[in-house]
Amino acid sequence: MTLFQDTGGDPRAPRARIADVLSWYGAAGDVVLGNSPGFCIRKASLAASLAEIAALPQTERDALYFAGLLHAVGAIGNAAYRKGDALPDRMAKMESWDIPAQGARICAAISALPAETSDMVRWQNECWDGTGFPDQLRWHGIPQPAQLLALAETYVRAADPDEALNAVGLQSGRAFGPEAVRLFTNWFHLNAGELTVQPVPADALRESELPDAILDAAADRIDAHNGVPGRWRRVGDLAVATAELMRVPAPDVRALAIASRLFGAGELRATSVEDEQFDALSRLGIETRARNAVAAASFAADIPSLAAAAAIVRARSEWYDGTGKPSGLRSAQIPTGAAILSTAIAYDRIDRTSRLDEASGTQFDPSIVRAVMEAAKAIA
């Protein structure tokens, strides 16, 4: 199934859909690092603005934007953040040094991105004096765009613009080359320290692959990070088969298929495999599931191609009897896609047994439980 084809006659160009998926991927990386919402967009926008002042060619400016957008994707699956046994601090720090290189590999595998993006991500944490990571490059061995990304990171991380200016100045000759600091200072004074968020330059992307492939790879990585490898594929296959069995309209099936790839992102922030803490049919885990559902939906809701799927993800912890969270929706108020998704997730979680019947009529819609069981038999 092609995820983004004919979704309600959406006239948006294929590149815009790729841009949407990349925006979501970048935001997922930020969640792992605990960055504030919109961090990657702000970093990308500032890096692109600095590149304009530096008179970099348009192709490099576009690549730099995407490098800022995807600056943290390497954190998804990084051993320092992955679910499981916590590493000692020193080891976790060393593992975290690999985030840029892992991010570079992810970007290199996305053929739609400008070719320069990968190495900008790789070298975004290098310091002028050679004390950065992962490669400990120094001086002019660090490409200028990578220094601009590092400046943008400092600005976005600072509490206010003046603090950012001060922090950058203090690092002249250490994290940043003096030329880069001068360039940042110029930008700061030209713009009174205020950052204007720029739209994703979708036109710079290549239509060399479908957004589906990027979304699949991201979901694989997220599941591996969450300690549940391959979960979205099992859940997605079952949910789509159930929806088709129930003759759900094709656009809604596509939204459901996308939702099966998105819901795992809600667990990225947690440090343990939350999915295993409570029985899938227990009310005890409802707060956790609802929190994860809202988190996963929150950073997809504003992305046009993913908005419909985000609505499904948000409602996936509602209960049929109206006692679920976050909104307490009941029976028909719950979107069909969400009801199917939550049932399929639970079925996967309880090792594909017939225990679903126990929750039929309370947690799950009885008709959907029957359809899921039937679809599961058909898939098997």
Added chain:
Amino acid sequence: MIELHERTRRISPSRLHEILLARDCRSLVDPFMGLPTHLNYLKRHGIAVHGGDLLEWFVRVGEGLITNDITILRDSEVAEIVEMLPGRIYSLDMFKAWEGVFFSEEQCVYLGVWQDNVRNLRSDQQTGLAILGLWRAFCYWLQKTQSPDDMQDLPPSELAWSYIRQTEQWVQANMRRNTVRQGDVLATMSAQRADALYLAPPARNSFRSADSRIWMWEAWWQGNPYFTIEHAYRDSLLGARASDPAAYSRAISTILSHADDFPVVIVQTTEQRLSELEPLVRNARSKVETVAPHPYEIYLIATN
């Protein structure tokens, strides 16, 4: 004022690691090691690394970063490096020749004090880490001569302290035997077998335009401000043949002809030098693959 025209190579160990992993290489020899931060990266990722260089300070840093698995410098030990110790007699004019040319009088005094203090450290590993940390402070000073208004004035001991303490983070073990040695390229290659040989040979005549931050630090370590890098390279395989293009090519061919025991040979070069090196590599090995992520970062990967 000194001109900091940079001549150092860009080595991306994370990319080199990707190349090694794709070819199942678990050990590597680098006879043109230079500052071995790239070998430190590979070591951290489980590769057994063996480096060699002609400059002693590179080798000393290698003892801190490559052969050293656990030793760090504690606060009390750093304190014994960055300031003058009571009761010790220092030769405060050791680097007087640099005064007013590269550094202030105070900085020259500190260079002499640091040199003496590091020479008196008790372990090779700590010495290597201290040399690296102090080198970064030294580079900061040189950079500041280029951009005096853009960079902070930091007390010398504070600057040195922060950089030396920072070296601790790079110390780690990979449960493999890792070595560094001071010697010419063929000596390093013959001393150690490995899955891969990594060659980033200096360009012809490059020692004549070596980065001042590199040769001046060897001068510092030798305690001889008049040291020139030609002394170190004059009798080496490449140094002795640096002027004549044909002789330089013969020297590279000699290195490649001694590399038969290495299943994989990775030659890093640039677009500018590719036409000079590629025929030599293709002449030495039957299969040569080119990985060229940038014009200034090209890998010729030769296998049998």
